[in-house]
Amino acid sequence: MPxxxxxxxxxxxxxxxxxxxxxxxxxxxxxxxxxTGSIGRRFGDRFSDLDLVVYAHxxxxxxxxxxxxxxxxxxxxxxxxxPVESFERALAARVPSRFWTQVRRWxxxxxxxxxxxxxxxxxxxxxxxxYPEREQKxxxxxxxxxxxxxxxxxxxxxxxxxxxxxxxxALMRAVEKIVLWIYARNKLFEPYxxxxxxxxxxxxxxxxxxxxxxxxxxxxxxxxxxxxxxRLRRKLLRLCDRVGLKWEINSYSEAHRRAIENWxxxxxxTRKLLKW
Numbered sequence: 001m002p003x004x005x006x007x008x009x010x011x012x013x014x015x016x017x018x019x020x021x022x023x024x025x026x027x028x029x030x031x032x033x034x035x036t037g038s039i040g041r042r043f044g045d046r047f048s049d050l051d052l053v054v055y056a057h058x059x060x061x062x063x064x065x066x067x068x069x070x071x072x073x074x075x076x077x078x079x080x081x082x083p084v085e086s087f088e089r090a091l092a093a094r095v096p097s098r099f100w101t102q103v104r105r106w107x108x109x110x111x112x113x114x115x116x117x118x119x120x121x122x123x124x125x126x127x128x129x130x131y132p133e134r135e136q137k138x139x140x141x142x143x144x145x146x147x148x149x150x151x152x153x154x155x156x157x158x159x160x161x162x163x164x165x166x167x168x169x170a171l172m173r174a175v176e177k178i179v180l181w182i183y184a185r186n187k188l189f190e191p192y193x194x195x196x197x198x199x200x201x202x203x204x205x206x207x208x209x210x211x212x213x214x215x216x217x218x219x220x221x222x223x224x225x226x227x228x229x230x231r232l233r234r235k236l237l238r239l240c241d242r243v244g245l246k247w248e249i250n251s252y253s254e255a256h257r258r259a260i261e262n263w264x265x266x267x268x269x270t271r272k273l274l275k276w
Contacts, residue, residue, distance in 0.1 A: 004043060013044040029064060034114065037081065039051065039111070039112055040107065053111070056087060057086075057087060105131075109129050109189060146173075155167045155171065156251055164228075164229050174236060176197060178240065198212065
């Protein structure tokens with residue numbers, strides 16, 4: 001784990017989680033319980049919840065949710081986040097799917113099993129925490145397009161309009177997509193991007209962790225000038241080249257020029273309709 005400021009109360013969270021899991025496990029219909037969140041990441045502080053995931057038979061879900069999925073409730077300084085999920089639904093759902101999202105698989109991958117009836121949860125995780133080739137290909141292509149929009153095209157557009165904050169915003173969005181592209185290339189599941197975007201880089205789970213400083217610069221050293229923002233953009237473009245991200249069109253101006261050139265390729269009928 002990286003070093004965070006503040007006291008790490010992980011052991012307190014784990015002790016509480018084990019105690020609660022031991023009691024929930026005795027309820028009818030419960031198959032398994034995972035310790036996620038701070039227990040899975042082995043870091044918890046005063047901002048953390050006690051995160052557990054309860055897997056149970058479908059006919060027990062409503063009853064168990066009324067008992068344990070209380071939300072916005074705290075005890076001894078800890079708030080609870082304890083969803084109850086259908087084991088049958090989890091077992092039947094494809095990967096990927098609305099159930100087995102990237103975030104759920106990341107959350108479960110770093111979790112600790114606190115209760116498991118006959119090893120069913122262990123087998124479930126072994127079967128579902130996979131990363132299909134097709135999913136990787138689709139994500140790489142999607143993020144590549146989004147990086148191109150926010151890093152290659154939009155900064156030039158907003159710089160020409162005299163809006164440095166829009167340039168910075170585009171760069172921040174670009175960095176988010178660069179990071180997710182790096183994770184997809186390494187077949188690592190996406191974390192909760194709002195809080196843990198840089199997680200795999202911080203724990204040095206990818207070789208690209210050496211670029212963490214350059215990727216976070218737009219967040220840690222914001223600039224009010226267009227020239228400063230474009231300087232950061234050039235650094236990010238060089239970083240993309242080093243990690244293997246390339247584009248056929250490298251600027252908004254080039255894209256505009258190609259669009260004008262494509263006019264000659266459309267039919268005469270189309271030109272008659274679109275010209276004035």
